Amino acid sequence: MTYLDHAATTPVLPEVLAAMTEQLGRVGNASSLHASGRAARRAAEQARERLAEALGARPSEVLFTGGGTESDNLAVKGLFWARRQADPRRRRIVVSPAEHHAVLDSVEWLATHEGAEVTWLRVEPSGRVTPQALAEALGDGSDVAVASVMWANNEIGTVSDIAELAATAHDVGVPLHTDAVQAVGQVLVDFGASGVDALTMTGHKLGGPMGAGVLLLRREAECTPLLHGGGQERDVRSGTLDVAAIVGLGVATVSAVHGRVERAAELRRLRDRLVAGVVEQVPDVRLNGAPLDDVVRSGPGRLPGNAHLSFPGAEGDALLMLLDARGIECSTGSACSAGVARPSHVLTAVGADPDRARSSLRFSLGHTSTDADVDALLAVVAPVVERARRAGMGRR
Amino acid sequence: MRLLAAMSGGVDSAVAAALAVDAGHDVTGVHLALSPDRQTLRSGARGCCSVEDAHDARRVADELGIPFYVWDLADRFREDVVDDFVAEYEAGRTPNPCLRCNEKIKFTAVLDRARALGFDAVVTGHHARLADGELRRSVDAGKDQSYVLGVLTPEQLAAAVFPLGGMTKDRVREIAAERGFAVATKADSHDICFIPDGDTRGFLAKKLGSRPGPLVDAATGATVGEHDGTYGFTVGQRRGLGISVGDQQPRYVLGIEPVTRTVTIGTADLAGVDEITTAGPTWTAGAPALPFRAQVQLRAHGRPVGCEVAAGADGGLVVRLDEVQRGVAAGQSAVLYEPDAERGDHVVGQAAIRTAARQRTPDRAATAAD
Ligand SMILES: Cc1ncc(COP(=O)(O)O)c(C=O)c1O
Numbered sequence: 202m203t204y205l206d207h208a209a210t211t212p213v214l215p216e217v218l219a220a221m222t223e224q225l226g227r228v229g230n231a232s233s234l235h236a237s238g239r240a241a242r243r244a245a246e247q248a249r250e251r252l253a254e255a256l257g258a259r260p261s262e263v264l265f266t267g268g269g270t271e272s273d274n275l276a277v278k279g280l281f282w283a284r285r286q287a288d289p290r291r292r293r294i295v296v297s298p299a300e301h302h303a304v305l306d307s308v309e310w311l312a313t314h315e316g317a318e319v320t321w322l323r324v325e326p327s328g329r330v331t332p333q334a335l336a337e338a339l340g341d342g343s344d345v346a347v348a349s350v351m352w353a354n355n356e357i358g359t360v361s362d363i364a365e366l367a368a369t370a371h372d373v374g375v376p377l378h379t380d381a382v383q384a385v386g387q388v389l390v391d392f393g394a395s396g397v398d399a400l401t402m403t404g405h406k407l408g409g410p411m412g413a414g415v416l417l418l419r420r421e422a423e424c425t426p427l428l429h430g431g432g433q434e435r436d437v438r439s440g441t442l443d444v445a446a447i448v449g450l451g452v453a454t455v456s457a458v459h460g461r462v463e464r465a466a467e468l469r470r471l472r473d474r475l476v477a478g479v480v481e482q483v484p485d486v487r488l489n490g491a492p493l494d495d496v497v498r499s500g501p502g503r504l505p506g507n508a509h510l511s512f513p514g515a516e517g518d519a520l521l522m523l524l525d526a527r528g529i530e531c532s533t534g535s536a537c538s539a540g541v542a543r544p545s546h547v548l549t550a551v552g553a554d555p556d557r558a559r560s561s562l563r564f565s566l567g568h569t570s571t572d573a574d575v576d577a578l579l580a581v582v583a584p585v586v587e588r589a590r591r592a593g594m595g596r597r
Numbered sequence: 598m599r600l601l602a603a604m605s606g607g608v609d610s611a612v613a614a615a616l617a618v619d620a621g622h623d624v625t626g627v628h629l630a631l632s633p634d635r636q637t638l639r640s641g642a643r644g645c646c647s648v649e650d651a652h653d654a655r656r657v658a659d660e661l662g663i664p665f666y667v668w669d670l671a672d673r674f675r676e677d678v679v680d681d682f683v684a685e686y687e688a689g690r691t692p693n694p695c696l697r698c699n700e701k702i703k704f705t706a707v708l709d710r711a712r713a714l715g716f717d718a719v720v721t722g723h724h725a726r727l728a729d730g731e732l733r734r735s736v737d738a739g740k741d742q743s744y745v746l747g748v749l750t751p752e753q754l755a756a757a758v759f760p761l762g763g764m765t766k767d768r769v770r771e772i773a774a775e776r777g778f779a780v781a782t783k784a785d786s787h788d789i790c791f792i793p794d795g796d797t798r799g800f801l802a803k804k805l806g807s808r809p810g811p812l813v814d815a816a817t818g819a820t821v822g823e824h825d826g827t828y829g830f831t832v833g834q835r836r837g838l839g840i841s842v843g844d845q846q847p848r849y850v851l852g853i854e855p856v857t858r859t860v861t862i863g864t865a866d867l868a869g870v871d872e873i874t875t876a877g878p879t880w881t882a883g884a885p886a887l888p889f890r891a892q893v894q895l896r897a898h899g900r901p902v903g904c905e906v907a908a909g910a911d912g913g914l915v916v917r918l919d920e921v922q923r924g925v926a927a928g929q930s931a932v933l934y935e936p937d938a939e940r941g942d943h944v945v946g947q948a949a950i951r952t953a954a955r956q957r958t959p960d961r962a963a964t965a966a967d
Contacts (some may be wrong), residue, residue: 519714522625522666592713 203529203577207406207506207567208383214408214456214568217449221410224445231442232431242527248451255458256402256416257391264434265447268414269382269403271427273303275438276378276399277349279424281311282519284346284376287423295338295348296323297330298550299356301380303401304349306547322350322431327491327501328359328551332369342373350377352384352400356547356563357490358507360497362390367396370436376422382406382414386457387465387504398422402454404446408568409453414445460568468566469505471575475564476508478579483586487511489548489561506566513556515589520562529578532563598625600758601711601955602720603664603703604658606650609761609782611657612690612769615776616760620660624720626665628660629707631674633790638918644734648756653780677701679791683804686826690928693897696745699723700785704753709878711756718756720958722769726762726941730754732881733941734934737765744897747932747947748879752910754803762941800827810858812840815851815867827853830860833924834954838862849923869921872956875948877912892934895925901934901942908926917957925953 204212229241246260253260266272277294277590283306284291292358300320311317323334330350348370351412352362363379370377376398376449384390386407392400399422418437430439451502457464473493479486489509512520524531532547544558553561564578602614604626617624628651644731658665678697685692708719724735725743732754735741749757761769773781788795805828812822822840824830829837834850840862849868852861873895876883888907894900903919907936916931927950934942 260909518668519710522664523714526625526665589715592710 203574204569205529205531205564205566205574205578207422208504208563208565210405210411211567212569212587213410213449214453215457217409217453218525221254221445224448229444230530231444232419232433236547239409241442245442245444245447246446251571252415252451255455256385256400256417257393257395258400259393259420260479261420261489261576262392262417264438265442265450266416266438268412269301269380269401270303270414271300271414272377272401272403272414273380274307275424275427276418277304277307277347278386278427279437280376280378280399280422281315281317281546282425283423286425288593290344291346291365292316293318293345295320295322295345295375296587297324297350299324299328299352299354299547301382302357304351304378304380308349317346318512322331326551327495327502328354328357328547329421329491330361330366332365335366335369337476339370342370342375345373345375348375348377350379351388352379352381353504354490354547355383356545357551358503358504358565359490359491360384360500360504362498363397364395367398367470371396378479383504387468387506388500389461390458392417401496404450404453407453407457409450409532409562410446412447413443413450415450425540427478432462438574443488446541453546457568464568465501465505468570469501471570472506472508472564473573474572475566475575475578476510478575478584479508479510482579483512484569487513487557489551489553489557504565506570508564508566509561510564511553511561512586513557513560514593515560515586517559517561519589519592520560520585523588524562524578524581527581527585529581532565598717599715600625600720601707601714602626603665603707603722604628604654605722605786606653606720606780606783606784607914608778608853609724609766609769609781610654611722611778613720613722613758613760614657614663615661615772615778617758620760622720624661624663625716626654626661626663626709627707628654628665628667629674629702630667630669631671631678633965641702642750655751657778657780660776668707668710669930670702673706674702674791677706683801685928686801687805687855687857688826688928689853690780690833691926692928693745693789693930695897696930699745700748704749704757704871708753718758718927719878720758720760722761723759724761724766725759725797725944727754727757727759730882732944733937734944735762736941740766742933743934743942743944744894744899744930747930747944749881750879750881750893754881758958770871802826808858809861811912812838813859813861814848815861815863821862824858824860827855827858827860831924832926833868853927865923867955868923870923870925870953870955871918871921873916873918873925873953874909874951875914876951878914878933878946878948880946885945887914892936892942894932894934895922895950896929901936904933906933921955922953925950925954927951 229237231242232247249263250260255261294308294317312319320338322330322338350364367377378399379397379400381390383402385402398419400417405411426437426440429566491503544555548558600617601623602624604610624937625655657663678694682692682694722741723742725746726733734743792800808826811820814821830850834852841939848862851863891905892901905917909915930947932947933945936942
């Protein structure tokens, strides 16, 4: 099996498995006062401290959640409610149309049910949001509740200059949330230095468990809770802590961040080989997103493990199926709940026509990727593309 | 063989896919997304292409350990089946959308794409027997679907696999239950899948609007009422005519004339026909020599009657019925069978009905029931 879908989820690291297995064998509610509870609490708090350190945050800024989706919902809705509560004129949300659905659908829910007004940010053809675009959209900021721009895009891998965007937002007094689910472990993510007010991350994209995530939230940021109950996590996210998952998440984050520089270099080497190899065999293939060697703030302007390619005349669906049948796993980027492929909203946001959007595949590399994986893809890509072109679905 | 299993999410296609896997084939499942707006069918529980159905199909595929994909054929389905359905009613005919879907979607669009992707054939859960290129009725007479497959050509049949024709529906459910498929007890879908609430007249009214016209009594030529659109009527229909006539005798729709929007009605003695003309036929094997004797079925679940099939005008057929039939509507298929009690009646071919009239037995009362 050739797994080239690490942006969907990536294998659990052995050290995470070991740490979680050990923790799962223990009893203890981190809120209990007795010895078992104290031990559980100690494990969770150690994880919190290590994770905070790895991401340039203070431990009190780490809120454990049930994953990236929950963190995005909490940040967007919680900041919106709290800011509007403080000043009812703040009803506007400024957001990029290329965000993950966890952000987009939260914003749209607020627009439908809570009277929010949405201002969509202009996105560069590369997928990047510029400080100018953000400044224009914010205006004097007085009516803006919150802005949200992802650190790195999950489909096309484009990185935005989040520190610059946070400074732009703060110039007019608006808090900025960023979804850094894909960025952590691939590019340098320093919460404190970036200046953002809230940052989403999740465990299963960097070798941790699924269903475990974090919202990093500045201490002074007001955020209305979604979940009420026992008052855990600064009263912003109630619920008994999943200590084993938190321990695993902590170990995974520390590993991913500490090993980042070497791993990013290796991913980049493999990714560049993959793209060059495909171009050689399918000369009219087109790369979506920023150029491979793009730079933002002296770091990569494109995630080193991401290759997003359009194969003119072929359906992404057909390509996916033919590759799957040959043991190669990748993704078309976006699927609706019923599994029907729709042109990706990300590609639409960067101005790709529907045909280009429908003819694309995402290959994403991760910590277990090897040259053999790239070789396996290159061994079959030409005939697969040719066959998919002949199959041109539902068209006449 | 490399087989593509069309999986609707129902029990039949689930068992068909399972039997294909058991037979040692390399099977891939696909669910056909046919509705343009998949959410709208969520509440219409029995549509064949709702989100739940896609989920049910996926569950079975996962249990079988086969790859599973959803193919979006909504555009093709709208053009070839839904628009055709509306246009046929608009023209005063009564279409069969399931037959059209088999012809244009499952065994053209899907089959073409399957072939291009390297599959040898498409397997479906239709209740019909298919062996040595011969299409025959299912052993389960009540569930037989050979009528809606009668339109398939030899090339299409050569790339079709129907594993269920040799067993009853009860046996299909048993197999599903033995395998622990959750769909084992799922209700059959009866309705037209794109009209999940079953209100065909309401659906057509939305598409075509109000187009009022007269209801005319065939015996007197008098206008006896008004209607909102000829699309609300099918030849042979008795209920819902919205008129009451003094003599208490039931009236039937005898004819629909779309240009003047006239719906002609009359008593049972006028409703029978014994001779049908058709459009050009399709044959499941080579074209047979005309004329020949056969049985003809004039609508889904209709009772077959003996007939003689001869050449007609414009490449069509003339079908002379041994017994007078009521409710023979233009647009429906006349599916021709060669009776065979042992191996199952053999489907010879079909042709769309153009006209139906009483030609040879003017004084005999209609014998067929509705
Ligand atoms: C950018 C981005 N945000 C949010 C999520 C959702 O995270 P999770 O799967 O932990 O809910 C994902 C993963 O699919 C993602 O790629």
